[in-house]
Amino acid sequence: MKVFTTRVIPEEGLALLQRAGITVTQWSDLTEIPAKERIAKCKESDAMLFAGGQKIDRAFMEQCRHLKVISLLSVGYDNVDLKAATELGLQITNTPGVLSNATADSAFLLMQAVARKAFFHHKRILKGEWGFSTPTANLGVDIEGKTLGIWGLGNIGTVMAKRCRAAFGMKIIYNNRHRNEAAEKDLDATFVSFDELLQQSDVISVHTSLTPDTKEKFNAAAFSKMKPSAIFINAARGGVHNEKDLIAALQTGQIWGAGLDVTNPEPMNADNPLLEMPTVAVLPHIGSATIETRNAMSRIAAANVIAALNGKPVPNPVNHLYSL
Ligand SMILES: NC(=O)C1=CN([C@@H]2O[C@H](COP(=O)(O)OP(=O)(O)OC[C@H]3O[C@@H](n4cnc5c(N)ncnc54)[C@H](OP(=O)(O)O)[C@@H]3O)[C@@H](O)[C@H]2O)C=CC1
Ligand SMILES: O=CC(=O)O
Secondary structure (H helix, E strand, C coil): EEEEECCCCCHHHHHHHHHHEEEEEECCCCCCCHHHHHHHHHHHHCCCEECCCCCCCCCHHHHCCCCCCEEECCCCCCCCCCCCCCCCCCCCCCCCCCCCCHHHHHHHHHHHHHCCCCHHHHHHHHCCCCCCCCCCCECCCCCCCEEEEEEECHHHHHHHHHHHHHHCCCEEEEEECCCCHHHHHCCCCCCCHHHHHHHHCCCECHHHCCCCCCCCCHHHHHHCCCCCCCEEEEEHHHHHHHHHHHHHHHCCCCCCEECCCCCCCCCCCCCCCCHHHHEEEEEECCCCHHHHHHHHHHHHHHHHHHHHHCCCCCEEEEEHHCCC
């Protein structure tokens, strides 16, 4: 049995595949595998393991119907045409749960970096601009006791809420499509409408998946309803906010700051005005990028491949989610 991986995967997942007697071929180049090459590799393989957000569309999958599984090394599957996959009988799997802590930690880090303008100060020091500090200079804002609004209180959103409650005694409000009663009980979280979330939050942290419903939900209309002191955090997908509208909201003081682990497009251009703003912090989509977490993700992605190649039920299917 043969699996092709579109990026070099962490050691632990690789070892699991090899121990299961599967021949692993990896795309070791640091650039994205070209589309033609990807089809050629698919034709030689029984399974594919995808890392990164490369589009997996109907045209590609029509040529790869023989695959026993397309195993994603990610929890997000917005890059896959799930409807087409299911119609073509292709199993798609993901790696939920194990990356929730690391990803929430990146949102937590961004929240504090924005509140204290940490990235801006770091850039100034690099430029030799330590400067003369006065009691009214270099001021950020406190987080303690403020209201955190989570949009998408699922696995990652719940960890972010826990962290913020434990560290800063934040009051938690949230908006989902469905109420999360367990989190309401555990975190004393209050379900609010989307507009109430915008109006009441001091920090809004986005943790929804990217879907037609969530696409560019944070646009001019949404930013105009937020507090001028609000911090916007997005560690989900860049497509959930409209970048032009975010820039305008920051420039006109409609909101105070923004922390982004995800941008649209990725990578962000180095001349993007967001990178020059004192109350903005940007990370290059590193939410799950810790040694422990990426190894855990690779073990799960490998387990999905091994199950599929052995004709067993895959542990983490996502096909059923396309109709939700
Ligand atoms: N920055 C990074 O590196 C990473 C980013 N991610 C992103 O984070 C996302 C969330 O991951 P995870 O927490 O594991 O997923 P979950 O499925 O556990 O949580 C997603 C949440 O979003 C809610 N949601 C979905 N659609 C809507 C909507 N239209 N309006 C309001 N809420 C909605 C869901 O609740 P309900 O359906 O009840 O409304 C659910 O609570 C991933 O899809 C991925 O895109 C993930 C890992 C790393
Ligand atoms: O963005 C990362 C993911 O796991 O989804």
